[in-house]
Amino acid sequence: MNLNIAIAGKGGTGKTTLSALLVRALREQGVRPILAVDADPNSNLADALGVEEGRHLADIREEGSSPEGSPASGVGRARAIEDEIQRAITEADGFDLVTMGRGEGPRCYCYVNNLLRRCLDMLARNYAAVIVDNEAGMEHLSRRTTNNVDYLIAVLNPTLPSLRAVRRILQLADQLPVNIAHKAVVVSRVGPQGLAGPIEGELAELEAQRLQNIPQDDTVEQAGAEGRSVFSIEETTPALVAVRSIAQTLCGKESAKSP
Numbered sequence: 001m002n003l004n005i006a007i008a009g010k011g012g013t014g015k016t017t018l019s020a021l022l023v024r025a026l027r028e029q030g031v032r033p034i035l036a037v038d039a040d041p042n043s044n045l046a047d048a049l050g051v052e053e054g055r056h057l058a059d060i061r062e063e064g065s066s067p068e069g070s071p072a073s074g075v076g077r078a079r080a081i082e083d084e085i086q087r088a089i090t091e092a093d094g095f096d097l098v099t100m101g102r103g104e105g106p107r108c109y110c111y112v113n114n115l116l117r118r119c120l121d122m123l124a125r126n127y128a129a130v131i132v133d134n135e136a137g138m139e140h141l142s143r144r145t146t147n148n149v150d151y152l153i154a155v156l157n158p159t160l161p162s163l164r165a166v167r168r169i170l171q172l173a174d175q176l177p178v179n180i181a182h183k184a185v186v187v188s189r190v191g192p193q194g195l196a197g198p199i200e201g202e203l204a205e206l207e208a209q210r211l212q213n214i215p216q217d218d219t220v221e222q223a224g225a226e227g228r229s230v231f232s233i234e235e236t237t238p239a240l241v242a243v244r245s246i247a248q249t250l251c252g253k254e255s256a257k258s259p
């Protein structure tokens, strides 16, 4: 299996939490090894996974040009960049983490960018699953530093503004130069009262597969506030239980069920 998952959504909706919980749930289900990609410069996926962040790939990118500013070339340079990418990977039990870091500045080092993309594509093939925690604007997807995507998961909270952001993301996804096999939505932080009628109505109109809701979960919130990883939370924590069900759907072990 080679499952490529991209997580997107408005700021603060729970993308990083879902990414980290998916790593835990997929690992439990025997999907190994997993590559977690932190593609949000302001993100904290390393904390959520309880591992040290490696060197940022964006730094490799910037160093990949010669002092005069023209891109270096040649097999030696390509190999050096591949080696640097390998060294930037943080290895953990059953999963690895790579951090993109801040994107390019105003100058485009096309040679290095292309190489970096090819290296990432090659790297992704070594993993049973790749989970990319994207920034709200999906810059990495639109710059095509991401491989083809099996599932684009747009995350929202039970509010109309975040639902409208998801609608925009799904529209933008159609214009991206990336093949997206499935578009899906996840409502996170759902309270005990469920979703309001207008939100359910608008969700039903989206052209995207509806995945299991993730409940508002104080254990998860507390772990985040204390900087603890998702591996520190109880097996039976409701948000983790919900993400297990999402993981099964993504692996094709279970048909999508209504939330």
Ligand SMILES: Nc1ncnc2c1ncn2[C@@H]1O[C@H](COP(=O)(O)OP(=O)(O)OP(=O)(O)O)[C@@H](O)[C@H]1O
Residues within 6 Å of the ligand: 009, 010, 011, 012, 013, 014, 015, 016, 017, 018, 040, 042, 043, 136, 188, 189, 190, 214, 215, 216, 217, 218, 220, 221, 222, 223, 224, 225, 239
């Ligand atoms: N199911 C949940 N129940 C309770 N709290 C949650 C849940 N999911 C996420 N949170 C909390 O919501 C906050 C935002 O979550 P998270 O960092 O995962 O969002 P994000 O979309 O990655 O944000 P950003 O856009 O800033 O990267 C965090 O404090 C997190 O602990």
Ligand SMILES: [Mg+2]
Residues within 6 Å of the ligand: 015, 016, 017, 040, 042, 043, 044, 133
């Ligand atoms: Mg985040």
